[in-house]
Amino acid sequence: MGSSGQVSWKLEDHPKLPKGKTVAVVVLDGWGENKPDEYNCIHVAQTPTMDSLKQGAPEKWRLVKAHGPAVGLPTEDDMGNSEVGHNALGAGRIFAQGAKLVDQALASGKIYEGEGFKYISECFQNATLHLIGLLSDGGVHSRLDQLQLLLKGVSERGAKRIRVHVLTDGRDVLDGSSVGFVETLENDLAKLREKGVDAKIASGGGRMYVTMDRYENDWDVVKRGWDAQVLGEAPYKFTNAVEAVKKLRENANDQYLPPFVIVDENNKAVGPIVDGDAVVTFNFRADRMVMLAKALEYPDFDKFDRVRFPKIRYAGMLQYDGELKLPSKYLVSPPEIDRTSGEYLVKNGIRTFACSETVKFGHVTFFWNGNRSGYFNSELEEYVEIPSDVGITFNVKPNMKALEIGEKARDAILSRKFDQVRVNIPNGDMVGHTGDIQATVVACKAADEAVKMILDAIEQVGGIYVVTADHGNAEDMVKRNKSGQPLKHKNGELQILTSHTCLPVPIAIGGPGLAPGVRFRKDVPTGGLANVAATVMNLHGFVAPSDYETTLIEVADN
Ligand SMILES: O=C(O)[C@H](O)COP(=O)(O)O
Ligand SMILES: [Mn+2]
Ligand SMILES: [Mn+2]
Numbered sequence: 001m002g003s004s005g006q007v008s009w010k011l012e013d014h015p016k017l018p019k020g021k022t023v024a025v026v027v028l029d030g031w032g033e034n035k036p037d038e039y040n041c042i043h044v045a046q047t048p049t050m051d052s053l054k055q056g057a058p059e060k061w062r063l064v065k066a067h068g069p070a071v072g073l074p075t076e077d078d079m080g081n082s083e084v085g086h087n088a089l090g091a092g093r094i095f096a097q098g099a100k101l102v103d104q105a106l107a108s109g110k111i112y113e114g115e116g117f118k119y120i121s122e123c124f125q126n127a128t129l130h131l132i133g134l135l136s137d138g139g140v141h142s143r144l145d146q147l148q149l150l151l152k153g154v155s156e157r158g159a160k161r162i163r164v165h166v167l168t169d170g171r172d173v174l175d176g177s178s179v180g181f182v183e184t185l186e187n188d189l190a191k192l193r194e195k196g197v198d199a200k201i202a203s204g205g206g207r208m209y210v211t212m213d214r215y216e217n218d219w220d221v222v223k224r225g226w227d228a229q230v231l232g233e234a235p236y237k238f239t240n241a242v243e244a245v246k247k248l249r250e251n252a253n254d255q256y257l258p259p260f261v262i263v264d265e266n267n268k269a270v271g272p273i274v275d276g277d278a279v280v281t282f283n284f285r286a287d288r289m290v291m292l293a294k295a296l297e298y299p300d301f302d303k304f305d306r307v308r309f310p311k312i313r314y315a316g317m318l319q320y321d322g323e324l325k326l327p328s329k330y331l332v333s334p335p336e337i338d339r340t341s342g343e344y345l346v347k348n349g350i351r352t353f354a355c356s357e358t359v360k361f362g363h364v365t366f367f368w369n370g371n372r373s374g375y376f377n378s379e380l381e382e383y384v385e386i387p388s389d390v391g392i393t394f395n396v397k398p399n400m401k402a403l404e405i406g407e408k409a410r411d412a413i414l415s416r417k418f419d420q421v422r423v424n425i426p427n428g429d430m431v432g433h434t435g436d437i438q439a440t441v442v443a444c445k446a447a448d449e450a451v452k453m454i455l456d457a458i459e460q461v462g463g464i465y466v467v468t469a470d471h472g473n474a475e476d477m478v479k480r481n482k483s484g485q486p487l488k489h490k491n492g493e494l495q496i497l498t499s500h501t502c503l504p505v506p507i508a509i510g511g512p513g514l515a516p517g518v519r520f521r522k523d524v525p526t527g528g529l530a531n532v533a534a535t536v537m538n539l540h541g542f543v544a545p546s547d548y549e550t551t552l553i554e555v556a557d558n
Contacts, residue, residue, distance in 0.1 A: 007339060009347040011542035016555040019541030021513035022413055022463035024454050025422040027089065028447055029082065029360055030429025032472020032503035033063050039478045039486060041437060042428065045444035049452040053467060053508035059519035062527070062552070063504040066471045070528035072097035072335070073139070079500040080471030081140045081172075082360070082429070083285050085529055086367035087335075089470065090342055092533025092548035095335040098284030098318050099139055105332045106149045112157060116315040116331045123278035123313050124158040130273050132165040132229055132292070133282035133317075134207055135181045138172025138499065141212070141285040142317075144181055148188055150282060155197045163202035163271030164189070165229045167211055168245060170254025171433050172499045174479065178254040182241050201241040202271025203228040206257035208393075212288035216303075217358045218390045222291045223304040228259040231307055232269030236260035255433075255498075256393070278313045280331065286320035286371060287362055293320055293327045321366075323373045337370030339545065341533035345420065346376040350540055353412040354381070356424040357401035358388035363470070364424040382418070384408055394430040395439035399446040402427050406453035413457040419540060425450050428474035435496040437477050444474055455511070464511040464539050468532060472501035507532065509539070509553065517556040527552050 013019075028050075036043040042050070054061050067073065067080040071088045072095050084097045096104075105111035123129065131150070134142040151162065164185065168178035185201065192199040205211065211225030228234040238244035238260055248257045261269045273279060279296060283289045295301055296314045315329040322334065346352055354364045365383050366373050375381045386401045386408065394400055405423050412421045431443035451467060458465045478486040479495035487495045509518065518539075524531060527549075534544030534551040544551060 009344060011344055011348045011537065011545070014538050014541050014543050017515055017518070017538055017541050021539065022416070022418065022458065022461050023420050023536060023539050024409065024413060024458050024463060024465045025420060025536055026451055026454055026465065026467045027086070027364065027424045028428055028451070028467070028469040029363070029424055029426045030432050030471060030473025030500065031447070031469035032066070032475040032501050032505050034472070034475035034501070034503050035484070039437065039476060041432070041440040041474045041477060042444045043475070045441040045448070047444055047448035049448045049455065053510070054506065056508060056510060058522070060510050061506060061508045062520045064468070064507050064531065065526065065528035066469065066505045067502040070094065070530070072100065074100045074103055077502070078139050079502045081500055082363050082470050083287065083367055085470030086363045087337055087370065088529040089468070089532050090340045090368035091337050091370055092341050092530055092544060094530045094549065095337050097335060099143065101335065102146050102284050102317060102332050106146060106153070111331050112153055114331060116329045119329045120278035120280060120313050120315050121157060123276060124154070124160060127276040127278065128161040128163055128271065129154060129159045130163045130165060130202070130229070130271065130277060130279045131282050132211070132279065133167060134169055134212065135166040135185060136169035136173045136177065138169055140172040140500070141288060142283040144184065147282055151188060151192065151199070155192055155195065155199070160197060162192070162197060162199040164200070165202055165271070166204040166241065167207040168204060168254040168257050169207055170498060171207060174495060175253045175255070175435065175498060176249070179242065179245050179249070182245050186242055200270050201262055202269070203234065203259065203261045204241055204244060204257070205259035206252060206255045207288070208255040209257065210259045211292055213291055214287040215358050215362045216291060217388055219291070219303045222295060224259045225292065226295055226304070226306060228261050230273040230310065232261055232272030234259040234261040237263045237267065239263060239265070273310050273312060275311045277310065280315050280317065282317045284317045284332070286318070289316065290320045290326065297327050321373060322371055334371065340368070340370045341537060342369045343376050344545070345537065345540060346380050348542060349380070350419040351417060352381045352420045352422065353384070353418040354422045355384040355386065355405055355408045355412070357386040357405060357426060359430060360424040360426040361385040364422050368422070393434050395434040395436035398427060398431045398439040398443040400427050400430060400443070402446040402450040406450035409454045410457040413454070413461055413463065416461060423454070432473035432477065433498050435477065435498040440474050440477060458511045462512045464509070464513040466507065466509050466532070466536055466539065468507040469505035470529070472503040472505060475503060476501050507552070515555060518553055519556055520552050521554045524550060524552055
């Protein structure tokens with residue numbers, strides 16, 4: 001950046017690598033590297049393409065870090081996720097991510113000094129503060145300890161009536177753990193009540209069935225949440241949230257609990273959202289809160305009938321979409337991810353195609369481009385979204401749209417209209433989250449076949465491929481003890497791991513267009529996802545900006 005703050009977008013030519021090669025960038029979602037055993041679905045599945053890439057180690061295949069501080073998360077115990085993974089892949093630098101920014105703002109108290117907090121706190125005296133979000137310690141979308149600090153903070157600053165609308169997890173944490181999280185929250189709220197704050201859980205539901213849809217895949221999910229949270233209406237009514245979760249778990253897992261409302265002794269909902277109230281959505285991660293944010297904020301909204309659109313003061317934990325400025329009020333400023341590789345490359349003439357199916361479409365567009373929606377230059381870019389199946393859990397159709405994504409990418413490559421063809425193949429992750437081991441094996445095979453289609457097309461046009469992943473998931477389906485042995489529940493059943501992992505992910509390069517002598521450097525042993533952007537820029541014939549994390553490749557003199 002120049003001293004005037006002006007960005008110089010021109011990338012330097014790479015001294016050794018040519019321009020003009022088609023580069024396929026393939027992100028396998030939820031595809032980490034793990035020891036082979038029966039719970040490693042990638043190992044169990046037939047994955048001849050990915051296996052063959054591994055043969056290229058160490059010059060053309062290696063592992064990179066995809067969790068913890070390497071992707072801007074607070075600690076080494078934080079597993080990676082799609083948001084931070086794709087942010088790092090696209091931005092080429094490590095930004096402190098939402099989880100960390102909220103931690104810092106809570107620790108310093110700055111969260112209570114900003115405009116967003118002032119805005120909502122004006123309701124504290126006479127109205128209710130509603131907190132809506134994912135209730136777990138997963139650290140992917142939200143964290144229980146942050147909610148606890150926020151509850152303490154708002155009550156100390158005058159909130160007199162608080163209603164919490166919980167979304168149960170079981171996806172970033174073990175299924176069944178929601179009972180414990182709700183118990184913990186109930187204890188905290190009871191303590192607040194002792195101090196004279198009228199604090200209660202008002203509604204709930206499983207995150208995948210209630211509220212937390214993403215990329216507008218299924219508005220019914222958000223509507224079910226709206227009915228419970230705002231209107232105070234749901235098919236199930238309970239007087240106690242712990243009881244609600246226990247009872248509803250008899251027929252559904254945590255991710256898919258049906259919506260419920262908490263009612264008083266007169267069967268009246270204890271916490272609908274009404275005119276004058278304040279609402280905070282306490283997830284820091286954007287993708288699964290944007291739809292609700294739209295419903296809460298937009299006066300003209302036609303995705304479902306809101307029945308009632310209360311005049312509220314609404315703030316997000318973060319601003320979820322910088323481009324849409326949504327929500328307009330927020331408690332913590334999001335990471336400012338600027339000068340992404342996508343923007344640089346487009347500004348240097350790289351014609352870019354990006355594709356996935358709906359459930360991951362924003363990953364290779366919005367997250368990749370630093371949480372920015374839309375094109376940098378619509379004449380040079382084309383983003384294609386393949387509609388995902390709606391209303392099913394993906395273990396039912398584990399092939400998902402891998403084939404269709406592979407076909408679209410193949411056609412884009414063969415058309416020679418694009419310099420970069422970028423895809424996300426969701427199967428390992430989306431099916432891995434269901435905890436269905438057999439289905440996840442099928443999913444991994446489908447993902448591998450899609451990779452093959454893309455590599456075959458690259459072969460035909462003399463291009464280059466980069467195949468990597470955003471974080472682990474399908475390579476480990478059980479919770480393990482410290483020595484790696486699978487853990488069992490008291491009843492003897494395996495503890496199934498539906499979440500991501502902290503394992504590294506592979507990256508492979510190759511293709512007929514790869515210049516002779518290109519190989520992975522040996523001097524970047526701690527390389528992570530943020531090193532991929534500079535690598536891809538090199539393969540397009542450019543040197544990355546100097547503040548980018550270093551490239552993973554070098555060109556050996558032959
Ligand atoms: O939102 C989800 O589905 C999970 O919490 C995280 O998965 P993702 O980071 O792969 O999207
Ligand atoms: Mn992912
Ligand atoms: Mn995932």
